[in-house]
Amino acid sequence: MTAATLDAFLNSYAGTESPIRAAVAETVRQLVQAATTVRGTINQGVLGHAFAGTRGSANAGGDEQKDLDVFADDIFLTAIRHAPVALYASEELDQPVLLDAAAPLAIAIDPLDGSSNIDVNVSIGTIFSLLPATGAPDQNPAASFFQAGSNQLAAGFFIYGPQFALVLTLGSGTHIFVPSPRLGTFVQAYESRAIPERTQEFAINAANYRHWDEAVRLYVDDCLEGSEGPREKDFNMRWIASLVADCYRILMRGGVYLYPGDRRKGYGHGRLRLVYEANPIALLVEQAGGVATDTLGRILEIVPHSLHQRTPLVFGSEREVQRIGRYHTDPSSIGERAPLFGNRGLFRA
Structure with a gap:
């Protein structure tokens, strides 16, 4: 054909x-x-x-x-x-x-x-x-x-x-x-790519671990603990530092991408641009059955106030993106999170 x-x-x-x-x-x-x-x-x-x-x-x-x-x-x-x-x-x-x-x-x-x-x-x-x-x-x-x-x-x-x-x-x-x-x-x-709802692969720049909010640290810690941790499955981590390459991989085989805001100067509201990076990626991902958020809310519902406005961005497999949102709103309800911050991450001393 x-x-x-x-x-x-x-x-x-x-x-x-x-x-x-x-x-x-x-x-x-x-x-x-x-x-x-x-x-x-x-x-x-x-x-x-x-x-x-x-x-x-x-x-x-x-x-x-x-x-x-x-x-x-x-x-x-x-x-x-x-x-x-x-x-x-x-x-x-x-x-x-x-x-x-x-x-x-x-x-x-x-x-x-x-x-x-x-x-x-x-x-x-x-x-x-x-x-x-x-x-x-x-x-x-x-x-x-x-x-x-x-x-x-x-x-x-x-x-x-x-x-x-x-x-x-x-x-x-x-x-x-x-x-x-x-x-x-x-x-x-x-034709009509479909991102799987579930995944065992995430993409994030782990070098910024010390700058992340606790919710992001906790999510990554739980993934890295693999089958012995609260997620009860092993994850792979990918990071290309090219948004199109990371998105293409997720469209092909699923996964989740995280570029959160963090405590570095100029990164509090994220680093990616809403109008010409996050919005088009979010539309592509949603049309493939995935989800794209700023960790909490839908990217495509944000009304920009400046041309070069920045935003946190999380996108990919639906259930994983939703789970990341719950780490920010109610992490104690996830897996074995009790008490919330009692977990010692793999990256911590």
Whole structure:
């Protein structure tokens, strides 16, 4: 059976009656062209002009910019100028760029997620969110991005790894497309991914253990105690430090991802950006049957108050994410938690 092409998928979605759907489909096509260019540059590695190193400057979120970050942003912005998009908001830019005030869409994008992994040949990616442009884009460009993630019309990411892939949701399932050299286009590799409800794998940066809140420490302690502990099963721990790579793994085989807020300066409200990282990932995960929270509440219900707002993020297999929430609200009811903080963790002296 021949796999569906991305063009056929987008044509079926757009139909003939919905201008907004047609606009979404055309924007995804422009994103694919840009991502293909970025992928080609990444494949050149240090032989390419975009691998010169860091720029000695920081992006809007305060992270160090690398040449490839800025290159990717320029490529995507150029492509989106040819799409029906009113506003372009990026991790690399302080404020949104007004493109066409009459266009129906706004795009929020992380042009190169996981850029700390650029020089070590680990999977990196591009994350994007498509929203309806609201109000008067030419008078208040940021306003379109201050709406809950549940309003997203589409979301996805490109992953530049051993496989080049597009993970996409248009609001009905999470689908994965890969390029076919034979057909010269993307084809559907996985239709409507389903994240298992249960898991025995979690992803977190354990180096920050001493900075975590007690609830997060307790959860990780219980996982690490394995079959002898209150969870009564053995867990594996994974951490790639690339959001797209961790999310792709969870879409493929389940798991849970944690990037909580902690006691480090600037990390109290989490580190990932709500508008162009957490929201699109949350929509993809929910459309695959998973759950995404800020440890307590649903990510997609948060109304942003700033473009580069940060948030804690927990996502993945439904039962595990819900369990992590209970560690924050009522941990004494979980397993053998009695008294609450009587447990000595494996990392403690």
